[in-house]
Structures are given as structure tokens and as C-alpha cells.
Amino acid sequence: MSTPNSPTLDKHSSALDAAEAAASHLITVTLRVRRFNPEVSDQAEWVDYQLPIDPKERVLDALHKIKWEIDGTLTFRRSCAHGVCGSDAVRINGRNRLACKTLIKDINPEKPITVEPIKGLTVLKDLVVDMDPFFQAYRDVMPFLITKGNEPTRERLQSAEDRERFDDTTKCILCAACTSSCPVFWNDGQYFGPAAIVNAHRFIFDSRDEGGEQRLEILNDKDGVWRCRTTFNCTDACPRGIEVTKAIQEVKRALITRRF
Amino acid sequence: MSTDITDAVELTGSSVAPYSPENPAPVIEPPRARTKRTPRSSRTNFEMYGWLFMRLSGVVLVVLVIGHLLIQLVLDGGVQKVGFAFVAGRWASPFWQYWDLAMLWLAMLHGGNGLRTVINDYAEQANTRVWLKTLLFTAVAFTIVLGSLVIFTFDPNIR
Numbered sequence: 001m002s003t004p005n006s007p008t009l010d011k012h013s014s015a016l017d018a019a020e021a022a023a024s025h026l027i028t029v030t031l032r033v034r035r036f037n038p039e040v041s042d043q044a045e046w047v048d049y050q051l052p053i054d055p056k057e058r059v060l061d062a063l064h065k066i067k068w069e070i071d072g073t074l075t076f077r078r079s080c081a082h083g084v085c086g087s088d089a090v091r092i093n094g095r096n097r098l099a100c101k102t103l104i105k106d107i108n109p110e111k112p113i114t115v116e117p118i119k120g121l122t123v124l125k126d127l128v129v130d131m132d133p134f135f136q137a138y139r140d141v142m143p144f145l146i147t148k149g150n151e152p153t154r155e156r157l158q159s160a161e162d163r164e165r166f167d168d169t170t171k172c173i174l175c176a177a178c179t180s181s182c183p184v185f186w187n188d189g190q191y192f193g194p195a196a197i198v199n200a201h202r203f204i205f206d207s208r209d210e211g212g213e214q215r216l217e218i219l220n221d222k223d224g225v226w227r228c229r230t231t232f233n234c235t236d237a238c239p240r241g242i243e244v245t246k247a248i249q250e251v252k253r254a255l256i257t258r259r260f
Numbered sequence: 261m262s263t264d265i266t267d268a269v270e271l272t273g274s275s276v277a278p279y280s281p282e283n284p285a286p287v288i289e290p291p292r293a294r295t296k297r298t299p300r301s302s303r304t305n306f307e308m309y310g311w312l313f314m315r316l317s318g319v320v321l322v323v324l325v326i327g328h329l330l331i332q333l334v335l336d337g338g339v340q341k342v343g344f345a346f347v348a349g350r351w352a353s354p355f356w357q358y359w360d361l362a363m364l365w366l367a368m369l370h371g372g373n374g375l376r377t378v379i380n381d382y383a384e385q386a387n388t389r390v391w392l393k394t395l396l397f398t399a400v401a402f403t404i405v406l407g408s409l410v411i412f413t414f415d416p417n418i419r
Contacts, residue, residue: 042285123288130287133294140294184381189293217303223294226307227380255308 026052029109031062033074034116035126044123048112055105059092059115063099063127076127083239086175090127091116096177096237118180120189134176137192141200141218146211162207169202169247171240178234178244190223194234194244197225201247204254216255225251291384310373317370324363348416357411364407372400 028050036044049066060081067074079085081100088099093107093114107113121129147156172195179185179193200219204212219225225248234244279285331350333339350356375396383389 036288038284038287039279039281040285041279044288120290122290122293136294136296187291187382187384188380189290192294220303220305220308222307224307226311227377229381252311256312259305259308 027055027109028052029104030112032112032114036123037125053104055109057104058100059102060088060099075125086173089118089175089177091118096181098239101239118176120180120186133189134179137196138199141196141215143199145209148210156208158207166202166205168242169198171242172198173240177237177239181233181237184227184229191227192224197248197251198244201251219251220255314373317366321366351414361411365404368400368404372396
């Protein structure tokens with residue numbers, strides 16, 4: 001028997017305790033990922049992965065763990081991994097979220113966590129979808145400053161109140177979580193979708209911009225704002241907390257007040 | 261290359277198509293995606309007026325329909341009183357004729373436009389859309405014409 005008060009042993013056991021404590025707060029979660037590889041099969045399938053993970057980590061960390069340690073063929077998009085670039089919008093437990101902003105502990109890790117690609121866009125592989133139709137709708141609303149006349153010799157000034165008018169819609173990161181949560185978009189991708197309307201709103205209500213009329217005319221299209229059914233899926237899905245449905249309603253109101 | 265694929269089929273002995281990096285399966289596409297060539301509709305306000313009509317006619321229909329239900333089913337002895345004589349009595353007054361006419365037109369157009377948006381939202385193929393909408397418009401037009409005809413040519417002395 002060694003002496004219980006030996007300093008080396010004490011140190012060793014406390015290090016061991018720390019290691020055990022570190023390991024004990026890891027939990028085992030099941031990630032159920034919707035996988036599709038056109039080079040192997042024409043069908044998508046659910047694949048379960050079990051992994052130990054700290055519940056305070058994010059779904060993106062779990063996806064990384066799978067890709068780096070379990071199955072390197074898992075394909076998904078991510079860039080900044082901190083909720084700014086908008087690359088990793090996926091459907092987690094049936095709701096559109098950013099994988100990098102969703103903590104494991106917040107989505108009931110006792111049940112399998114489902115991860116699917118966002119709906120309404122062509123699935124290319126696993127969680128990667130073709131974003132071209134989404135960005136086409138964005139381009140179609142002309143998301144850039146339109147002015148008439150000569151350029152001023154100094155910057156275009158704007159009051160704080162005028163800036164506040166469209167502040168909410170400047171937060172958009174174009175992750176497509178809203179557009180791909182919209183039931184109208186799921187079935188008819190020719191609808192502009194919430195994200196394009198939000199980005200049109202950002203310029204329509206900007207006091208410096210003079211292309212509002214053109215943009216309103218574009219959104220008056222048969223695939224424009226009138227296809228919105230006010231289901232609020234987009235507002236619920238937005239990882240930036242933009243009141244998307246409210247922005248769409250404001251565009252509708254602007255179209256109506258412009259005519260009457 | 262092609263012989264390799266046939267070999268693979270024979271080896272596995274299944275009818276599953278042999279997908280490979282050179283011969284990938286078709287990707288899973290959504291119906292009706294937006295492209296650069298997505299047709300721009302003619303610049304009309306039809307959809308806006310349709311949207312406004314739904315809101316306004318909805319408000320008017322609440323009054324018309326609840327009033328209609330009260331008169332037919334609740335007041336003055338309830339549904340038992342409704343018969344040929346009751347209808348003839350009401351339609352003797354132009355007020356009730358126009359009440360029923362407004363209800364018929366607004367309800368048919370409101371419901372028809374609602375179904376039109378449902379078809380637009382849910383029918384995937386262009387052909388399906390055309391046929392469903394043709395059927396819908398025919399049914400709406402037929403009901404409106406027949407109803408209006410009955411209201412104005414109603415003769416209580418029919419034998």
C-alpha cells in the first residue's frame with residue numbers, strides 16, 4: 001500500500017479525476033443523416049451515426065466528427081462555422097436551422113437527431129443542394145443601389161430614422177433557410193421566395209434608393225409577393241431573427257398603397 | 261467501359277441500375293425550378309386585385325352568410341319553416357333577391373379564386389394546371405349563370 005498523502009499520487013489522481021469528469025459529460029447521440037449519392041444509387045437513404053459528444057457542442061461539430069473520424073464521404077457545406085456565411089442551412093429535426101448555431105443540448109439528444117438537406121432545391125449530394133434557383137430569384141429583384149442623375153461628390157447621407165426603416169432586412173445572410181421552409185416554394189420553385197423579397201425590401205425602403213418602383217413592379221409578378229400565404233414558416237426558420245413575413249406584408253402594402 | 265457495366269449487372273444479378281462516377285443517377289429535382297429563362301408574366305395587376313378581392317369579399321361574405329344562416333335556420337321557428345312558399349315569399353322582395361345574388365356571385369368568385377391558388381400551389385405539371393383550371397372556371401361560370409337565372413326568372417305560380 002502506498003501512502004495516501006503522497007504528493008505525486010495526489011496529483012495523478014486529480015488529473016485522472018479531471019479526465020474522468022471531462023469524459024463523463026460526453027453523451028452518446030445518434031445522428032440520422034439523409035444521405036444521397038448519385039454515383040451509387042438513385043435513392044436517398046437515412047444513415048444513423050452514433051458518436052460521443054459534449055451536449056454544449058453544435059450539430060456542425062457532430063457532422064465534422066462524422067466526416068473526420070467515422071465516414072469521410074459525408075458531404076455538407078460550411079465555411080465560417082459561426083453563423084455568418086449562411087452555408088450550412090440544413091433541416092434538423094424537421095426545422096430549417098444553421099448547423100453551426102444549433103446546440104446539441106437544445107434539440108433533445110436522447111432521440112435520434114435527423115439532419116436533411118433543405119427542401120425545394122435539387123439535392124446534389126448528401127446535404128448539398130443546388131443554390132442556383134435561389135440566387136437567380138435574388139438577382140431578379142436587383143439587390144443593388146439604383147439611382148438617377150449624377151453621382152454626388154460626397155457620400156449619400158441618411159438619417160438614423162431612415163436607416164431604421166429597413167434595418168431588419170439588412171441582417172439577411174442568404175442561407176436559404178426561409179425560402180426552403182416555404183410550402184409554396186417546395187412545390188413551385190418559380191415563386192420568388194421569402195429571401196428574395198426580404199432583399200428587395202432592404203432596397204425598396206431605403207431612402208437613398210430610387211429603384212423601388214421597378215422592384216415593386218417585379219414583385220407584382222404572378223410569382224411575386226401575392227403567392228405568399230402568410231404561414232410564417234420563414235419567420236420561424238430565419239436564423240437571424242428577421243421578421244420575414246412582416247417584410248413581405250410591407251411590400252404587399254406598398255404595392256397596394258401605390259395603386260390607390 | 262460498357263462491357264464493364266454489363267458485367268456488373270450480371271455479377272450482382274439484380275435489376276438495379278449500376279450507377280458509377282461515370283454514370284451517375286439523376287439528381288433529385290424539385291418541381292418547377294426558377295431559371296434565367298423563367299417566364300416573366302405580363303405586367304398586369306391581376307394578382308394584386310385577386311388578393312384584394314379575397315380580403316374584401318371575405319368581409320362582406322361574413323355578413324351575408326351569417327345573415328342568411330340566421331334567417332334560414334334559426335329565426336322564426338328554424339329550418340322547419342323553409343319550403344317553397346317561404347322561398348317564394350322572400351324572393352318577392354328585390355332586397356332578398358339582390359342579397360342572394362350578391363352572396364352567389366361573391367361566394368363563387370371567392371371560392372373559385374381560392375381554388376385557383378390551390379391549383380397553382382399544388383398542381384405540378386403545366387398540363388394538369390390547365391385542365392384543372394378549365395374545369396374550375398367552367399363550373400364557376402355555370403353555377404353563377406344558372407343561379408342568377410333562377411333568382412330573376414323565379415315564378416311562384418309554377419305548376
